[in-house]
Structure formats: C-alpha cells, structure tokens
C-alpha cells in the first residue's frame with residue numbers, strides 16, 4: 001500500500017484511497033468480528049448440547065441398569081428362602097427373562113459357581129460350573145455388580161449384571177444374574193438406537209478399556225479404539241465437553257458423560273465442519289445482502305473524498321503556477337467550500353497580490369528613467385517585443401537636443417538636467433495615449449507611434465519640434481530638437497534596421513543644420529528635411 005503512495009501521488013487519489021481503504025477495512029473487520037463471535041457461540045452451544053445429550057443418554061442407561069438391578073434384587077429376595085427348589089428357580093429365571101425384557105439370558109448360580117437354573121434353557125449350561133471373569137467376580141465380591149463387558153463362549157459381546165442371593169439367616173447362597181448382548185438386539189441397544197442421530201453426529205459407548213460397546217456402525221462394536229480424550233477414562237469428570245479429533249483425525253465437538261454405577265462413558269461427537277457449515281452460508285448471505293449498501297457507501301465515500309480533496313488539489317496545482325498571468329483569476333474561481341480550503345485560498349491570493357505588487361514595482365523601477373519618468377531602453381525593449389510579437393507596424397522618432405553640451409557648459413549640469421526634464425514633459429504632452437516616449441540616453445529620446453504611417457509620423461515629429469522650440473526654459477531660453485523619422489513595416493525588415501535608419505535620419509538632420517525633421521531614406525531615396533531656420 002505504502003509503495004503505491006509515491007511522493008507524486010496527488011491528493012485526490014490519496015484521500016480517495018484512504019477513504020475507500022478505511023471503509024473496506026472497517027467492513028471486513030466487522031464481518032470478521034461477527035463471524036468470530038458467531039463461531040464461538042455456535043461451537044460452545046454445540047459442545048454444551050452434546051454434553052447434555054451424552055449426560056441424558058448416560059442417565060437413561062444408568063436408569064436401565066438400576067432397573068435391571070432392582071428386578072434381580074426382587075428375584076434374589078424371592079428365591080432366598082427356597083434356594084433348593086429347582087423348579088422355582090427355573091420358573092423365576094423364565095419369568096425374569098420374558099416378563100422384564102431387560103435381559104437376553106438369566107442365570108441362577110450357587111455359591112460354588114454351579115448353574116442351578118438358566119433361561120433360555122437352550123443354552124445348555126444347567127449343572128455347568130461357570131469360570132468367566134464376571135461369574136468369578138460375582139462369587140468373590142458378593143455384591144450387586146455390573147461386570148466388565150466380555151466375549152461369551154458363544155462369541156457374544158455381553159455385559160453381565162448380577163445380584164447376590166442370601167438366605168433368611170444371612171448366609172451366602174449364590175447369585176442371580178442377567179446378560180445383555182451388546183452386539184445383538186437388546187433393550188440397551190434399542191435404547192441407544194432410538195436416539196436421534198442427525199447432521200453426522202456419532203455416538204460412542206466405551207468401556208474403561210476404550211472398547212466400543214455401542215456405535216451406529218455395528219462393525220465397530222467390540223473393537224478397541226484409541227482414547228478419544230487425552231486423559232484416561234477413569235479421570236473423566238461425570239460429564240464435560242472438549243474439541244478433539246476423532247479416530248479418523250477429523251476435528252469434532254465432543255460431549256461426554258459417565259454412566260452411573262459402571263465404567264462406561266458415552267461420547268457424542270459432531271464434526272466441527274458440519275457444525276460451522278450454516279455459519280459460512282450465513283456469512284455468504286450477509287455479504288450478499290450487504291453488498292449493494294457497501295458499494296453505495298464506497299461510492300459515497302469516494303465522492304465525498306473527491307469533494308474534500310478537489311479544492312486542495314486545485315489550490316496545490318495553482319500554487320505551483322503562481323507566476324502565471326491569470327493565476328489570481330483562476331485561484332479565485334476555485335470553489336473552496338470548507339473553512340480550511342478557503343483559508344488556503346485566501347493565503348494564496350494575498351501571496352499572489354503581494355508578489356505581483358512587488359514584481360510590478362521592480363518592473364517599473366527597472367524600466368523607468370529616474371530623471372524624466374519616461375521609459376528607459378529596457379522599458380522600450382518590452383514595448384518593442386510586444387509590437388514584434390503582434391506584428392504591429394509602427395513609426396519611430398529619434399530626437400536629440402541641439403547643442404546641449406553648451407547648456408551644460410554655460411549653466412551647469414543641474415540646469416542641463418532641468419532642460420532634459422522639460423523636453424521629456426513636452427514629449428509626453430505631444431504623444432497620443434498609445435504612443436510610447438522613452439529616454440534612450442543623455443539628451444536623446446525616442447517616440448514609438450504604433451500603427452502610424454509615414455505622413456502621420458512626420459506630422460507628429462514636426463508638432464513636437466515646434467512645441468519644443470516654442471517653450472522658453474529659464475535661464476537657457478529657446479531649446480530645439482533634431483528629429484529623424486522612420487517606419488517599421490512588420491513584414492519587410494528587422495526592427496533594428498528601422499532604428500538604425502531613424503538614427504541615420506537624425507544625424508542627417510543634425511548635419512542639415514539642426515532644429516529640423518528628416519525622414520529616413522526608405523528606398524535609397526533621400527527626402528527634403530523639414531527645417532525651421
């Protein structure tokens with residue numbers, strides 16, 4: 001950006017760029033901030049929703065186990081007094097399995113580990129001594145148990161729930177237990193399956209060794225997976241949430257909860273990408289809807305920036321051309337519609353005023369003869385430049401005071417100066433408004449007559465000669481002039497030639513006896529001098 005802003009970048013571009021850039025940055029920033037906030041809200045809401053969902057499932061599963069335990073407790077109480085009655089035991093296991101619908105199979109085992117009754121009987125385990133981990137644990141611990149999930153002899157992944165059976169006198173008789181198949185259809189399976197899985201949400205039920213006890217994908221059940229949380233399962237809080245990667249390394253929002261009375265943990269995972277998908281759509285819609293207004297704002301900012309920059313830009317351009325002829329007029333025409341620009345405009349105008357006054361002063365000082373206030377040679381040159389540029393024809397009178405040396409010698413230099421001043425005044429009096437009189441040296445003068453032809457010039461010269469002669473200058477008395485006349489015809493010659501001819505005519509007039517007017521020889525042809533002797 002800064003590379004774009006080279007020193008020559010003009011103010012309009014600079015201000016417009018800044019205005020547009022600041023609006024674009026502000027818009028992008030507010031969109032980004034809104035997106036960040038919405039993202040955080042969406043993520044934390046989803047994490048909390050997953051945690052609540054997992055906690056609800058854990059509570060429901062826990063309730064199922066409690067219900068199963070109380071059903072086993074009822075049976076244990078019922079058979080405690082008549083533990084020898086095999087028919088009763090068989091009736092009770094059948095009733096428990098078929099009426100409660102909680103278990104896939106029910107078994108009553110005595111204190112030695114021998115199966116006394118089993119439902120369904122087709123399992124052919126009656127009279128068999130059980131050696132499974134769950135069976136051993138039930139016998140040794142003699143408390144209500146939810147065993148670790150295990151693979152049965154028939155290759156079923158199952159969980160065994162048991163309850164001890166006590167006699168009326170308080171001696172341990174054995175236990176009654178029920179198995180729930182985790183892979184096959186079971187109440188627990190149906191309970192979890194009935195939950196609503198949407199938007200790619202996945203449900204995992206894991207035991208403490210990270211074995212999958214339930215997942216929508218039945219293929220996973222029974223398999224061990226990598227821990228979903230970095231910490232060990234036993235250190236989980238009862239419920240919580242975390243952003244993690246699932247076993248396919250996909251970022252997911254995880255809610256989890258421990259199932260009461262078991263070492264099971266329920267995980268509800270929703271992919272972060274799916275969670276945030278509506279936000280991207282929302283952002284796209286926001287951009288789409290706000291685009292016309294944003295473009296309008298940009299256009300307004302652009303216009304306003306141009307309006308603000310315009311007077312400054314125009315003033316800056318004119319500031320670099322303050323010596324131009326029409327600078328003041330042009331600066332005056334700039335619309336400075338706000339305070340700062342009008343102050344700058346005023347400063348520029350007064351600067352130009354001062355500068356032009358100073359230049360004018362210098363010019364007139366440089367171009368004016370201090371003794372006579374006529375133009376000097378430099379002033380004359382400016383007039384000639386103008387006439388040459390505009391190709392305007394003019395006539396020139398070259399005038400010289402006769403015998404001026406005598407005046408100086410007789411009455412002194414001061415009187416000589418006064419004579420020069422009086423003659424200059426006389427020239428001014430005789431000249432028309434467009435004529436230009438100038439003191440070209442000592443007692444020599446020139447008069448330029450723009451647009452005058454030869455005859456007019458001769459008449460004018462004669463008038464000047466006579467008027468000068470007529471006046472009396474004390475103490476000198478009469479003063480006379482010799483005058484040479486020539487005309488400049490723009491197309492024919494250089495101005496210098498015309499002046500040379502006027503000078504030559506003047507010297508001819510001197511030679512002819514002074515106090516006379518002589519025209520320059522134009523085509524080698526001499527003219528008769530107009531003399532008054």
Ligand SMILES: Nc1nc2c(ncn2[C@@H]2O[C@H](COP(=O)(O)OP(=O)(O)OP(=O)(O)O)[C@@H](O)[C@H]2O)c(=O)[nH]1
Pocket residue numbers: 400401402403404405406408412413414415416417420441442443510514
């Ligand atoms: N008082 C005064 N004298 C000046 C000034 N400039 C030139 N002069 C004198 O003017 C005189 C000119 O004399 P010349 O050039 O010999 O000519 P002239 O005496 O006028 O004789 P012609 O021109 O031949 O008629 C000289 O004495 C100069 O010193 C000036 O500014 N003031």
